[in-house]
Amino acid sequence: AQRVTQPEKLLSVFKGAPVELKCNYSYSGSPELFWYVQYSRQRLQLLLRHISRESIKGFTADLNKGETSFHLKKPFAQEEDSAMYYCAPGRVTGFQKLVFGTGTRLLVSP
Amino acid sequence: EPEVTQTPSHQVTQMGQEVILRCVPISNHLYFYWYRQILGQKVEFLVSFYNNEISEKSEIFDDQFSVERPDGSNFTLKIRSTKLEDSAMYFCASRPTQQYYGYTFGSGTRLTVV
Numbered sequence: 001a002q003r004v005t006q007p008e009k010l011l012s013v014f015k016g017a018p019v020e021l022k023c024n025y026s027y028s029g030s031p032e033l034f035w036y037v038q039y040s041r042q043r044l045q046l047l048l049r050h051i052s053r054e055s056i057k058g059f060t061a062d063l064n065k066g067e068t069s070f071h072l073k074k075p076f077a078q079e080e081d082s083a084m085y086y087c088a089p090g091r092v093t094g095f096q097k098l099v100f101g102t103g104t105r106l107l108v109s110p
Numbered sequence: 111e112p113e114v115t116q117t118p119s120h121q122v123t124q125m126g127q128e129v130i131l132r133c134v135p136i137s138n139h140l141y142f143y144w145y146r147q148i149l150g151q152k153v154e155f156l157v158s159f160y161n162n163e164i165s166e167k168s169e170i171f172d173d174q175f176s177v178e179r180p181d182g183s184n185f186t187l188k189i190r191s192t193k194l195e196d197s198a199m200y201f202c203a204s205r206p207t208q209q210y211y212g213y214t215f216g217s218g219t220r221l222t223v224v
């Protein structure tokens with residue numbers, strides 16, 4: 001079965017602190033991995049995807065196939081990072097249905 | 111930057127009524143999707159659409175649901191006879207090609223069934 005686990009519903013940190021949003025997945029085959037972000041009252045936005053090996057807004061994510069994890073990290077959180085973050089694996093081939101986790105709300109306090 | 115547009119932003123309907131949620135995907139995109147998010151729960155896949163036909167649908171997408179692309183620009187989700195449990199945020203998404211990873215989402219329609 002396809003499943004995504006984001007164990008923390010809420011992660012509260014102070015500005016400048018490091019953050020790590022955890023994601024573990026169970027997905028048949030070798031999925032592509034994504035992180036989506038949803039700022040208050042806005043649409044889901046693609047934050048980053050594993051295939052691009054990119055860093056967006058200071059966030060990075062490392063895929064660990066052995067642990068089937070794709071944790072999102074940022075060394076120094078900013079207040080504007082406060083949002084809902086969703087981990088989502090998807091098939092590489094075919095029509096790329098995404099399976100979303102339940103999300104983690106990141107709250108960065110001044 | 112191109113956007114996926116959804117209308118209305120909020121719709122209230124009585125149980126048993128039909129609703130049509132509308133989406134205008136980005137113009138050169140070829141793959142279209144509907145997802146929904148019940149309040150407090152995760153975002154769930156409903157259906158994917160390509161080349162004017164459904165390519166995949168979830169267990170949620172039963173006979174009460176249908177999608178179509180009536181005019182080459184709009185992409186609609188119809189719920190024939192709404193139930194209370196259909197109350198959710200419905201997101202439309204699109205992407206340009208099969209080789210492009212990641213979608214562009216619309217801002218969603220909040221459907222409230224009373």
